[in-house]
Amino acid sequence: MKLVSWNVNGLRAAIGKDFYASVAALDPDVLCLQEIKMQKGQCEVDLPGYTQLFNCAERKGYSGTAVFSRVPVLGARFGIGIDEHDHEGRVITCDMGAFALVCCYTPNSQDGLKRLDYRMRWEDDFRAYLCALDREKPVLLCGDLNVAHEEIDLKNPKTNRMNPGFTDQERAKMTELLAAGFVDTFRLLHPDEVKYSWWSYRMRARERNAGWRIDYFIASERAGGNVRVAEIHNEIFGSDHCPVSVEYAAD
DSSP: OEEEEEEOSSHHHHHTTTHHHHHHHHOOSEEEEEOOOSOTTSSOOOOTTOEEEEEOOSSTTSOOEEEEESSOOOEEEESOSOGGGTTSOOEEEEEOSSSEEEEEEOOOOOGGGTTHHHHHHHHHHHHHHHHHHHHHSOEEEEEEOOOOOSGGGBSOHHHHTTSTTSOHHHHHHHHHHHHTTEEEHHHHHOTTOOOOSEEOSSTTTTTTTOEEOOEEEEEEGGGGGGEEEEEEOTTOOSSSBOOEEEEEOOO
């Protein structure tokens, strides 16, 4: 089963930038999107054969996630069941039978780290949510997790330390998540590869490949061996992020 995750930075905008051609080239069985920035029904998404699930933010033009699946989804839940976190459309959980698929758009700590305290509460609550899911069946988490975990995961670690997405606190929370029984699938299969999934629109960052790896597929440790391929598709444009993918062999 091929799964693709992509922060499209506005789905309606992405549709005007070769979105359909990119999806056709990727040919995913399941496509998970973040930062769709739309309400359900604001535009028709022409992906025949795919079940379409949306979790839209209450605030218009902000955040939001979507899942498109051409394999059966046995059930879905939206949010993590905590009111503080469930108004921004950040999580969709799909029961795929052999595993739970979680599409997530993690809150950004924002300029001046003005949302870092909230981000820390989110991290603890979301980790608890994933661990509870993992007690039921293996978990495959994907999405824009808004953190570069190690120095290898961004171009300029020294000058970016304590900037949003590379604070000591955010990195420590990713370490806590992995220590709780999860594995970063790209780093598992490519321990030393330098590849990025997000580039600032400023200062020709993508042209210079001054990027960050902040888009992930994270798997339960016991399911890490089910991930046979993990890729970052930095040849695909249309957003400030590029798609990431895995091939997952469900037991």
